[in-house]
Amino acid sequence: MRRIYLSNEKKRDAEVAFDKTTCRSTVYYRTSEGESTTQERRIKWTAQEDVDAIAQRAGDNLLQQLIENDPEVNIEQVGKKVEGLKKVYVTKNHDIAYSISLQQQVFDNKGTLIETRPESSMAGNLAIEGFPLRWTGKLVPREKAMRSLVFKRSYQIHHVNGLTYDFLYDMARKLDEANSLMLLGAGEKGNQPLVMATGGSPYRAFLEGRVFDDSYILIMRITNLEMKSVS
Amino acid sequence: MAKELNFALGGKTYAAVPLKLDRKKMYGWTTKVAIDHTGKECDIAYLDTYDSHLLPSGAVKQGLVDNSGRWIERGDLVACDEQGNKLEMHESSFNVIINLSKRANPQEFLDNEWEQVYQLDNNQLLNAVGSDIYTFPFSYKSGVKSLDAYLIGTENGLFLLAGRKIDFSPLTMKEEVIIDENDAELVDEDIDELDFGMF
Numbered sequence: 001m002r003r004i005y006l007s008n009e010k011k012r013d014a015e016v017a018f019d020k021t022t023c024r025s026t027v028y029y030r031t032s033e034g035e036s037t038t039q040e041r042r043i044k045w046t047a048q049e050d051v052d053a054i055a056q057r058a059g060d061n062l063l064q065q066l067i068e069n070d071p072e073v074n075i076e077q078v079g080k081k082v083e084g085l086k087k088v089y090v091t092k093n094h095d096i097a098y099s100i101s102l103q104q105q106v107f108d109n110k111g112t113l114i115e116t117r118p119e120s121s122m123a124g125n126l127a128i129e130g131f132p133l134r135w136t137g138k139l140v141p142r143e144k145a146m147r148s149l150v151f152k153r154s155y156q157i158h159h160v161n162g163l164t165y166d167f168l169y170d171m172a173r174k175l176d177e178a179n180s181l182m183l184l185g186a187g188e189k190g191n192q193p194l195v196m197a198t199g200g201s202p203y204r205a206f207l208e209g210r211v212f213d214d215s216y217i218l219i220m221r222i223t224n225l226e227m228k229s230v231s
Numbered sequence: 232m233a234k235e236l237n238f239a240l241g242g243k244t245y246a247a248v249p250l251k252l253d254r255k256k257m258y259g260w261t262t263k264v265a266i267d268h269t270g271k272e273c274d275i276a277y278l279d280t281y282d283s284h285l286l287p288s289g290a291v292k293q294g295l296v297d298n299s300g301r302w303i304e305r306g307d308l309v310a311c312d313e314q315g316n317k318l319e320m321h322e323s324s325f326n327v328i329i330n331l332s333k334r335a336n337p338q339e340f341l342d343n344e345w346e347q348v349y350q351l352d353n354n355q356l357l358n359a360v361g362s363d364i365y366t367f368p369f370s371y372k373s374g375v376k377s378l379d380a381y382l383i384g385t386e387n388g389l390f391l392l393a394g395r396k397i398d399f400s401p402l403t404m405k406e407e408v409i410i411d412e413n414d415a416e417l418v419d420e421d422i423d424e425l426d427f428g429m430f
Contacts, residue, residue, distance in 0.1 A: 001408045001409065001410055001411055002410070002411065003410045015410070017408050017409075017410050026312060026313070027310050027311075027312075027318060027375055027376060028310070028311050028312065028313060028315075029295055029303075029308040029309065029310060029311070030308070030309050030311050030315065031297050031303055031307065031308070031309070032307055032309055034309075034315065035297050035298050036298070037295040037296060037297060037303060037308070038295065038296055039293060039294070039295060040293070040294065040295075040296050040300075041291050041292070041293050042291070042292055042294065042302065043279075043284075043290065043291060044289075044290050044291065044292050045286075045287075045290050046284045046285060046286055046287075046290060047276065047284075047285040047286070047287055047290075050287060077284060079302070081300075082279055082281075082286070082291060084280060084281075085277040085278065085279060085280075085286070085291070086280055087275060087276075087277055087278075088275075088276055088277065088278050088285075089265040089267075089273040089274070089275060089276070090273060090274050090275075090276045090285065090287075091267060091271065091273060091274075092271070092274070094276070094285060094287065096278075096285070097265065097267040097273045098267070098268065099267065099268040100265045100266060100267055100268075100273060101265070101266050102263055102264070102265055102266075103263070103264045103265075103266060104261050104262070104263060104264075105261060105262045105263075105264055106259065106260075106261050107255075107259050107260050107261070107262070109256050109257060109258060114259075116264075119263055142337055142341075143337065146337055146340055146341055147383060147384070147385040147386070148385060148386070148387075150252070150345055150348050150392065151341065151345070152344075152345060153344060154341075154342070154344065154397055154399075156399050156400075158402060158406075158407070158408040159402065159404075159406075159407050159408070160407055160408060160409070160410060161407055162404060162407075164407075165402075165404045165407065208341070210401075212401050214403055214404070215401035215402055215403045216401060216402060217399045217400075217401050217402070219399060221341070224254065225252060225254055225257075225348065226257075227252070227348070227385050227388075227390050228252075228257060228387050229350060229387045229388050230250050230252055230253070230256060230257065230350050
């Protein structure tokens with residue numbers, strides 16, 4: 001279980017846990033003989049077999065080279081299993097690039113480039129001690145939330161001891177009674193979107209609660225998409 | 232001509248072309264570009280650290296192999312369930328009439344991990360659906376995979392959301408958990424990026 005800090009309406013915060021609710025695939029692929037299969041990555045070609053690289057090496061003899069020597073096929077490498085690849089940046093000549101700078105190009109919804117700026121990635125703000133995800137007080141009725149927002153992921157919040165059980169149960173009860181979702185705020189001022197991990201995308205996070213006698217369900221739902229007309 | 236989905240509700244049929252909700256078309260997007268010391272744009276490639284081969288983007292293919300390491304073509308694979316039973320093929324939802332007979336409550340609708348979201352431009356169907364939420368199996372293409380889809384009316388029109396159901400279990404006080412201290416921050420890619428800036 002991963003750590004998360006939440007605060008309630010009285011600004012009392014607690015360290016609790018959450019898990020990712022992945023929907024496990026129910027489809028398994030086997031061979032026609034019924035054998036199990038494994039996923040692997042295999043090489044198709046290397047930089048040496050790139051069309052431009054071959055053309056550069058061959059010069060005026062490209063056609064002859066292709067017919068006589070098959071430089072586009074590397075029988076030593078094709079089909080070889082690969083693991084632990086390292087990402088690098090290369091020039092158009094497939095030479096490894098040094099002293100690179102990363103820039104961010106911003107496009108509007110029509111595909112027009114509107115800005116180029118130095119690349120900046122947002123720091124993860126999910127579990128920063130001293131800066132819990134804040135109960136903003138902004139309630140969104142469940143009916144309105146589900147008809148306007150697309151919740152991409154949902155995570156169940158778990159208690160780690162008796163005190164946090166009371167803490168989370170109380171949250172879930174309030175939200176269940178209000179039949180609403182609560183907007184959570186992240187960051188130092190508690191008004192920033194949630195960033196699950198450094199370099200990740202920002203999301204708006206909401207809490208939803210349900211109670212059943214002495215048990216509860218508290219769910220953090222995240223969204224970065226609204227149900228809006230695209231036509 | 233764009234393909235239509237056909238729905239049956241209350242003895243009538245309705246047709247609508249699904250328009251995919253695309254974040255890029257709604258909000259714009261950003262891309263990351265690497266510039267070398269001469270000011271030229273760079274491409275991404277991968278270094279095979281075992282024998283130092285440089286692999287351009289697209290030069291590695293992921294696929295399935297059998298127990299002896301032999302590559303299996305997609306057409307030769309058989310889709311099965313966990314017990315090894317062959318799965319049935321589902322017809323594409325574009326080739327059938329989708330019967331809107333099963334309603335869902337808000338909690339059933341919310342407890343899904345959405346994979347596809349479409350807008351359906353048909354005001355008559357929007358009025359017929361009203362404030363109800365309908366659920367049905369959905370397959371964009373013919374195949375073994377079928378998603379749980381929901382039809383829901385909003386202020387901005389009618390939407391079809393397709394995804395996979397999530398099950399949440401109620402927690403009593405006894406069901407406390409332990410935080411994994413070794414759980415590292417999520418990383419999007421499992422391919423490390425070597426920093427050549429120091430060279």
